[in-house]
Amino acid sequence: MPVAPLTPATHGGVLGHTPVRQRGVLSHTPVRQHGVLALGIAHALALLAAAGAASLYAGWLAPADFASWAMALALARAGQLLLDGGFKTALVRRASLPSAASLRRLRRSSTGLAMLASLLLAAVVLLPAWPGLGNGNRALLLLYPAAYLLSYPLMLSAQARLERAQQFRALGQAESAGVLVEFGLPVLLMAAGLAPLWALLPGVWLARCGRCGWLVLAARRLQAPGQAPLAVQAAPDDRLWRDAAGVQAVALLSMLRDSMHLWLLAPWFGAGWAGAYAWAFTACALLGQVGVLTAARTALPALRALAPALRWPAVLAQVRWLAIATLPPMLMLPAWLAWADARLWQGHWQAALVLLPWVVARWLGGVATGSLGAWLLVARQPWAAARAHALWAAAEMVVAAAALAWFGPTGLALAAALSVWVGVLVFLRAAEPGLPWWPRVLALLRVLLLRPSLVAAALLAAWAAADAGALPAASLALWVGPSIS
Secondary structure (H helix, E strand, O other), X not given: OOOOOOOOOOEOOEOOOXXXXXXXXXXXXXXXXXXXXXXXXXXXXXXXXXXHHHHHHHHHOOHHHHHHHHHHHHHHHHHHHHHHOOHHHHHHHOOOOEOHHHHHHHHHHHHHHHHHHHHHHHHHHOOOOOOOOOHHHHHHHHHHHHHHHHHHHHHHHHHHHHHHOOEHHHHHHHHHHHHHHHHHHHHHHHHOOOOHHHHHHHHHHHHHHHHHHHHHHHHHHHHOOOOOOOOOOOEOOOOHHHHHHHHHHHHHHHHHHHOHHHHHHHHHHOHHHHHHHHHHHHHHHHHHHHHHHHHHHHHHHHHHHOOHHHHHHHHHHHHHHHHXXXXXXXXXXXXXXXXXXXXXXXXXXXXXXXXXXHHHHHHHHHHHHHHHHHHHHHHOOHHHHHHHHHHHHHHHHHHHHHHXXXXXXXXXXXXXXXXXXXXXXXXXXXXXXOOOOHHHHHHHHHHHOOOHHHHHHHHHHHHHHHOHHHHHHHHHHHHHOOOOO
């Protein structure tokens, strides 16, 4: 089911002073989002392409070579996150862009850091001390991340400009094409007989260069006649680096929370339980991340364009649509995976199935935190948002430690299901500290939980859990039944 984005609209061609309802979203700005569906398709395509490519690579690559590819991809994405430093989001959330000279300095600085990171990576990868690491593995671990690192500074400003202008069609097209080339071209080259490790490199370099050129050209077209200007005047540059550091702190704290099973569960109860939690968490993320990722990227520029009084209704509307699109199938996920585990995976994931209902319960509040987090970044300065994220992370760690000591391995999933509501409360209070937060909590609970579609999905899930033979009928009723909002 498509996710209705935060869609600012015009009112008679003039900046309106009363809210206009458009697809369930309140807005009154002259900037309109374009291509939200294309961006959602890009996220879905990235998910399917990565899963499909990984399954093919697993059959064609030796285990050590597959591990090298997975490590190279992880290094590339982690390096890009660190290289970004929060600047892209900081540029999107500002009322106007900094000066052209400041943007050029930013591009030169990020390019220098990308080159330095690539050289440091080369120094590590080319060390002769790595046993069993062949030339192909070394080249992959060096050149695959380098494609991400060296291309990102060129597209940083262009991507921020497109998101500020809410031109998501170009972003979706560039990302879709890049994903197809990065993951699809190696499959064709391997099928044609090229050595697997060397087949991976042309795809990533062509994909990153093509995506970079696409975004840069699309950003240059924004100033064409009839397009909305990017900024009325250049914003002061003195806060850009501070804002970016605050955004980066938010990203790192989110990563810290999402990886608690690795550094908190594994040392106490072993890698097996950490793997079970990761399996359950990944299953939920695969089902829900397309809508959540799309909403998170479109919310920030749309909320920035709205008057402060209209931001909360827009956030509430987006959470409502995300709940409709995401939560009903999420409630059926335990029954689907239990069926798959019994018939396809020989019962290897029984421990994960025990954790899964609690991980699903975390998504009940997690659907709201993405939109609330975007609102917080717009309403407050990034370091205020970072403090809110830090408070949520600290609360989750304390609750998780107590739950692990009391309930054992399942305690981490139970703690996450409870502490996500701490995040909701912290975000609500931090976004607008002077306003009462309890009515907004009740409003969120209504749009999240008190929905006919969710009640119907819960009944279908209970039916499927009680009678395994009812799973096909329950699944059919969930997908093709009448839409109940």
